[in-house]
Amino acid sequence: MQLAPATVQALADLFAQGATNKAAARALGIDKDTAARYRARLGFGPAKQPTPANRSTLTLAEKWQTFVRSVEGGHMEWTGRRRSNGGTMVFTHHSREYGARVVAFQIRTGRRPVGRVTAECDRPGCVAPQCVEDDPGRTHSRGQYAAVIGLATPLTECTNGHPTAEHRRFNRDGSPYCAACHAAADARRKAAA
Numbered sequence: 308m309q310l311a312p313a314t315v316q317a318l319a320d321l322f323a324q325g326a327t328n329k330a331a332a333r334a335l336g337i338d339k340d341t342a343a344r345y346r347a348r349l350g351f352g353p354a355k356q357p358t359p360a361n362r363s364t365l366t367l368a369e370k371w372q373t374f375v376r377s378v379e380g381g382h383m384e385w386t387g388r389r390r391s392n393g394g395t396m397v398f399t400h401h402s403r404e405y406g407a408r409v410v411a412f413q414i415r416t417g418r419r420p421v422g423r424v425t426a427e428c429d430r431p432g433c434v435a436p437q438c439v440e441d442d443p444g445r446t447h448s449r450g451q452y453a454a455v456i457g458l459a460t461p462l463t464e465c466t467n468g469h470p471t472a473e474h475r476r477f478n479r480d481g482s483p484y485c486a487a488c489h490a491a492a493d494a495r496r497k498a499a500a
């Protein structure tokens with residue numbers, strides 16, 4: 308397609324304003340390939356692809372940061388959304404939903420958590436990276452606490468023969484329990500319900 312000089316001038320103006328080939332072609336009623344050919348001929352580099360209006364330029368961590376408020380004692384409150392069922396603190400980044408505590412954990416450790424992420428401090432609803440732990444982290448920190456307060460046991464098996472090295476977990480107060488027995492009891496409860 309050969310363009311009239313006036314159209315070429317209009318096209319050059321659009322390119323100068325940052326229009327893409329597609330946008331310029333649509334504005335002038337020409338086809339995209341012609342726009343592309345004239346772009347090269349007129350000496351314009353490729354246009355920056357527009358970022359969709361609703362696509363945040365923030366990173367995941369930066370977006371997370373916009374929903375937290377620091378409170379006394381190094382803890383953090385969540386000011387963002389909560390899921391209606393169960394109240395899990397969540398937010399959306401680039402069309403995906405993330406858990407506030409999962410991202411807090413990733414910010415501190417640089418890795419994805421294993422299992423559930425909980426806050427191990429005593430402030431309800433805390434999302435401070437320093438306060439959250441995943442399954443292994445929780446077992447480790449609660450185990451240390453259990454040892455300090457004298458609740459660590461020397462047993463290598465629970466009463467049902469599950470090895471404690473693998474299955475021992477701790478409640479928040481440091482009291483130990485067997486995760487395998489716990490899971491079995493859970494399954495029995497569900498089967499009975």
Ligand SMILES: [Zn+2]
Nearest residue numbers: 382428433438
């Ligand atoms: Zn906290």
Ligand SMILES: [Zn+2]
Nearest residue numbers: 465469485488
């Ligand atoms: Zn057990």
